[in-house]
Amino acid sequence: MIAFMGSPKKAVLVIVLVIFWASSLLIGGALPASAATEQEIEEIVSLWQPSVHALNDVNCASCHQNNESNEFVANPDHESCLSCHEQPVETFLLGKHGIRLLEGESPLTPKIAQIPMKRDAFDQQMNCNACHNVHSVNTMQAAVDSCLTCHNDTHSLNYENSKHAQAVFASQPLPRPGSASVTCATCHLPRVAHKSADGIPTAKVNHNNTYTLKPRDRMVGEVCMNCHGVEYSYNSIFDDELVEANFDRPPTLNHQTFDLMRAAEERRVGNASVSEGAG
Amino acid sequence: MKRRSSRNLFWPQKLKPKLKSVIVLALIMLLLSISTAFALEQKQIFLPGETSEGHHLFEASCASCHEGFKQVSNETCNRCHEAELENDLHGAKKFRDPRWAEFREKVDVLTCTACHNEHVHMFGRGVHLQPDLCMACHEELTLTQLKSHEGFAPDGCWTAGCHNYHEHDTISTGFLRQNMGQPAMLPVQQLPERVVETELEAAPEPNLQKEFLGGKS
Numbered sequence: 001m002i003a004f005m006g007s008p009k010k011a012v013l014v015i016v017l018v019i020f021w022a023s024s025l026l027i028g029g030a031l032p033a034s035a036a037t038e039q040e041i042e043e044i045v046s047l048w049q050p051s052v053h054a055l056n057d058v059n060c061a062s063c064h065q066n067n068e069s070n071e072f073v074a075n076p077d078h079e080s081c082l083s084c085h086e087q088p089v090e091t092f093l094l095g096k097h098g099i100r101l102l103e104g105e106s107p108l109t110p111k112i113a114q115i116p117m118k119r120d121a122f123d124q125q126m127n128c129n130a131c132h133n134v135h136s137v138n139t140m141q142a143a144v145d146s147c148l149t150c151h152n153d154t155h156s157l158n159y160e161n162s163k164h165a166q167a168v169f170a171s172q173p174l175p176r177p178g179s180a181s182v183t184c185a186t187c188h189l190p191r192v193a194h195k196s197a198d199g200i201p202t203a204k205v206n207h208n209n210t211y212t213l214k215p216r217d218r219m220v221g222e223v224c225m226n227c228h229g230v231e232y233s234y235n236s237i238f239d240d241e242l243v244e245a246n247f248d249r250p251p252t253l254n255h256q257t258f259d260l261m262r263a264a265e266e267r268r269v270g271n272a273s274v275s276e277g278a279g
Numbered sequence: 280m281k282r283r284s285s286r287n288l289f290w291p292q293k294l295k296p297k298l299k300s301v302i303v304l305a306l307i308m309l310l311l312s313i314s315t316a317f318a319l320e321q322k323q324i325f326l327p328g329e330t331s332e333g334h335h336l337f338e339a340s341c342a343s344c345h346e347g348f349k350q351v352s353n354e355t356c357n358r359c360h361e362a363e364l365e366n367d368l369h370g371a372k373k374f375r376d377p378r379w380a381e382f383r384e385k386v387d388v389l390t391c392t393a394c395h396n397e398h399v400h401m402f403g404r405g406v407h408l409q410p411d412l413c414m415a416c417h418e419e420l421t422l423t424q425l426k427s428h429e430g431f432a433p434d435g436c437w438t439a440g441c442h443n444y445h446e447h448d449t450i451s452t453g454f455l456r457q458n459m460g461q462p463a464m465l466p467v468q469q470l471p472e473r474v475v476e477t478e479l480e481a482a483p484e485p486n487l488q489k490e491f492l493g494g495k496s
Contacts, residue, residue: 036491045485052475054482061486072490094359096336102359103340112336179472191471203471210333211362215404216440221449227468229461230449238440250463257441260427261455 047135058084063134081128089128092207097126110150121150139176143183144168158246159184187223188212231258328398331405344397356391367445385415394444403438410434413442 036044048054053062063076073080078101082089093102100108107125110117124130131146132139144165148156159165164182177183190212191203206212212219216237224233235251236242242251316324322339330338337343344351357364364370369388373379386408387393396407406412411434414422421428421436436442443450 035493038492041488041491048485049482051482052477055477055479057479057483059483059486060488064487064490072487072493074491094362096333099333099359100337100340103337103343105337105340108336114332114335176473176475179470180468182470186470191473193471200474202474205473208362215443217443217450218446225449225458225465226470227465229463229465230455230458231461232463257455258459261452261459264427264452265456265459 044135047133051135051137053135053137076134078128081134087204088207091205091211092128095208095210097209098207101127116152117150118152124150139185140183143177143181143185143189147184147188154244155246156184158244158248161248162246164247182227187219190223192222231255234258326398329400330398331401333405334397351392351397353389353391356395364445366448368447369444382416386412410438413437413444 048060063080064073065071066073067083078089078092078098089098092098097108100106107127107130109123109125111122128134131142133141144159148159164186168177168181168183177186185205188209189205189207192206194202194204196202212222217234220230220233220237224237228236232251234255234257235253236247238255239251239253242249242253312324316322322341325341326338329335344355371389374383374388383389394408394412395405399407401407402410413436414433417436418433422431422433437444441450448454
């Protein structure tokens with residue numbers, strides 16, 4: 001106490017220093033964006049020219065210029081995409097990939113994930129352009145390659161051995177997965193049938209990557225049963241080993257639910273015929 | 280000197296100066312670590328326990344769920360989980376009906392946090408109640424009256440993956456009966472097709488160039 005009360009100036013000095021040090025840590029984040037070279041711009045323009053963006057008159061300034069102030073924006077973020085792509089951005093913000101942005105935190109980085117991630121990608125910031133090449137707008141890349149840039153668990157790594165992947169690699173030149181391709185996104189960021197304002201059937205992509213993940217029966221209904229029968233679907237998705245192997249073989253599990261259902265059906269049909277006989 | 284020798288409740292006189300300095304130092308250290316936690320956005324030190332899967336990603340954002348020390352409300356959960364609860368089997372639609380009111384005394388089904396507390400041990404799916412929670416209301420029906428479920432464990436309803444508390448679109452008896460016996464591959468395998476339309480035949484001239492060379496942000 002003597003030491004403390006004896007030198008109030010020192011105590012104030014310590015507190016001021018602590019506050020100064022703490023605030024300097026907060027400010028440290030804002031670094032100026034680095035300039036692009038002529039060559040980089042040329043490459044970007046050539047990616048953009050055949051893209052759906054270019055052919056719909058979405059030009060550089062559409063994203064790189066603030067609508068109101070006309071100020072140049074070097075690194076547009078999800079807010080910029082939101083002005084046209086409302087549904088994808090809004091669903092992205094509800095899943096694990098985007099939730100930090102919704103909550104006003106810094107973007108998610110694979111470093112803080114609780115599942116295995118590639119070390120090289122630890123500092124990758126999860127925003128729209130982490131997965132999408134926003135200049136080529138090639139969503140084929142966003143549907144598989146982008147996922148494997150970060151994800152390093154056995155299920156992800158075994159994707160290329162799966163029947164699903166074979167269907168993808170055997171397919172088509174479109175800059176987006178066709179309706180016969182089963183990519184990572186087919187199951188984890190699934191297309192949802194939708195009708196446009198003028199009644200034309202189309203599809204929207206649910207970017208909430210958590211929605212079909214758990215509970216597993218939700219994925220059965222939303223995704224698996226677009227192609228597979230109900231028993232095949234359940235017997236696959238509830239077999240942990242098969243999930244890890246990324247469905248490289250048909251299921252061997254026999255979910256007891258279906259035995260119960262069959263027995264109940266037999267009783268129902270049996271009762272019906274008994275009452276018919278009696279009648 | 281005289282002033283210091285007078286009776287002081289905060290610093291009892293018997294406390295040795297050395298000990299006093301240690302206490303002051305400890306308090307400063309505590310203040311320092313709390314302010315550092317704030318400054319470094321490391322609010323995790325204020326968490327009372329482990330955060331559930333998914334929520335851990337934004338666990339430092341206390342205000343996402345908490346408004347002061349008020350109880351977390353359903354509205355808070357619905358900010359993100361509306362889609363999952365669209366066809367809620369145990370939702371307000373059913374339990375506002377007086378016929379089911381008595382069951383609400385067993386489990387407060389209309390309050391998310393009755394089953395989904397946070398920062399405590401979870402038994403799966405973000406549920407902190409014991410896995411036999413269904414038995415609070417369904418014991419008599421399932422384990423004694425339902426022949427097909429004779430001998431089933433009381434904690435297996437949802438942990439085995441057969442029942443889903445909130446939705447049974449793809450797990451109900453009706454749905455399974457209707458779809459049983461389907462082949463591995465359905466006759467028509469149809470994923471929704473993306474329709475992408477274009478307005479122009481060729482790309483326009485890029486309308487920004489020099490700006491990118493400046494590197495202004």
